[in-house]
Amino acid sequence: MAIEIKAPTFPESVADGTVATWHKKPGDAVKRDELIVDIETDKVVIEVLAEADGVLATIVKNEGDTVLSNELLGTLGEGSGAAAPASAPAAATAAQTAAPAVSGDDAILSPAARKIAEENGIDPSSLAGTGKGGRVTKEDAVAAVEAKKNAPSAPSAKPSAPAAAEPMLAAGDRVEKRVPMTRVRATVARRLVEAQSNMAMLTTFNEVDMTEVMALRSKYKDLFEKTHNGVRLGFMSFFVKAATEALKRFPAVNASIDGADIVYHGYADVGVAVSSDRGLVVPVLRNAELMSLAEIENGIATYGKKARDGKLSIDEMTGGTFTITNGGTFGSMMSTPIVNPPQAAILGMHNILQRPMAVNGQVVIRPMMYLALSYDHRLIDGKEAVTFLVTIKNLLEDPARLLLDI
Incomplete structure (x- = not known):
């Protein structure tokens, strides 16, 4: 009796996937829970495991084919696979040593x-x-x-291989390399173009004096890390906290457009943009308005590690009502971030630089950061956008406001 190998059930946000790699060939013995095939989606690579021992009978979807949720990938035939696993290690060893x-x-x-x-x-x-x-x-x-x-x-x-290859490149050689675009990169490209085509997107800028936040962090970072079991105090938690407070005061910034309706969200699911080897991913902090600074920092650190290891799940990157991206980690001075649909706005953080500022008639050196808020003008008026960004600026320049709710 043949056992069907089917693609997993994709979430609503994932329409389809692509067969990336078959790890078995027809006739190969397969053990239960052994990896058979990888499916690459717009967000993650999903591993499909064998449901039982047997032999791979047929492959219906080849590498590069597009598959839908629960679509048939192949079949697994009956067979103990006793002889094959015994000889497989030897064959694998021989192949590894020979080639x-x-x-x-x-x-x-x-x-x-x-x-x-x-x-x-x-x-x-x-x-x-x-x-x-x-x-x-x-x-x-x-x-x-x-x-x-x-x-x-x-x-x-x-470096023996690169060293041998380099002499072949003479000065003036025009070398090109063509590789297929990954689904993640293609999806990011498509969504960015769609956002610019379908939104009335504008960006407003402001600058924030980071003196108070940096002093607070410097004073309590050691005690914070000791109290919260190794969780480090960074700047991102202050921005997430300030953003969630501002979102409460300006619900339109936390809303989204659904057809002819405006959906106002009574919660703040904040996406934090993270750079990974597969491209930009945006894991979401659920109910960030209820989280403490320690919980925010721990969540961001956990997501960062998962992104580097390729362990982020689709659910962790789905949804979100507002996004924060930090180009300052790469030295960006100023940028215009693109809104992630169906969200209505995105906050861009940038590099902190010591700059001369006029304070009470005196020129002083202060750590300054430019902030950028890109927003959908169909939903958010310019006044709301500017006031929202000024609210974040005021909360960060006087962090006590976050505690006093003023």
């Missing part, structure tokens, strides 16, 4: 690991796999990238 480049690149390299290796110029065959059956996982690829970055002088063990 390590082919084994590392094709047989045991996950799609996520392959992308990371290609983007960082790492030879896939040089990666050591710690996964099941010697499979090279995303964590292995990330570790290799970190090792490459931290190496004091790269020419030690593995």
Whole structure:
């Protein structure tokens, strides 16, 4: 009796997926809970596992094919697979010793690991796999990238291949490399274009004096970390807290347009933009208006680690009523962030620079940051947008307002 291998049920926000990699060929023995195929969606890579022991009978959807929720991918035939698993390790070992480049690149390299290796110029065959059956996982690829970055002088063990390739490039050579766009990158590109085409999007700017927030953080950061079990106090929690307070006062900024209706949200699900190897992802802090600074910092740190490890789930990146992005971590001085539909606004943070400012008739040096609020003018008037941003500025320049609710 054949067992159907079906795609998982995708959330409403994910229309379809693409078959990224089949890890088994027809006739291969499969064990229960063993990885069979990877499906790449707009947000994450989903691993499809075997429901029972058997033999892969047929493949219905090939690599690169588009699949919908619960669509048939292939079939699993009956079979103990006793002989195959016994000989498989030997065959795998033989293949690995005879042709390590082919084994590392094709047989045991996950799609996520392959992308990371290609983007960082790492030879896939040089990666050591710690996964099941010697499979090279995303964590292995990330570790290799970190090792490459931290190496004091790269020419030690593995640059033999790059060293051999470099002399082939003479001065003036015009080298091009063509790679297919990932679903995440394609989705980000499509949504950004749609946002600019379908919204009356404007951006308003202001600047905030970070003196008080920096003094508060400097004074209590050690005690904060000790009290909250290693959670570090950063700037993002202050901005999230200030934003949620401002959203309460200006509900239109926290609303969204649904057809001919305006939906006002009685909660603040704040998305925090995080850069990952697969592109920009926006995990969401649910009910951020109810969270303490420690809970916000812990949530952001957890999401950051999951993003780096490729462990963010679709649910964690779905929804959101408002977004905060911090280009200052990369040195951005000023930018115009693009609203993430169906949200109505996004707050952009930037680099903190010491600048001369006029305070009470005196020129003093203060740590200043430019803030940018991009908003949908169909829903938010200019006055609301400017006043919303000024509210955030006032709350950050006098953090006691957050405690006193003034």
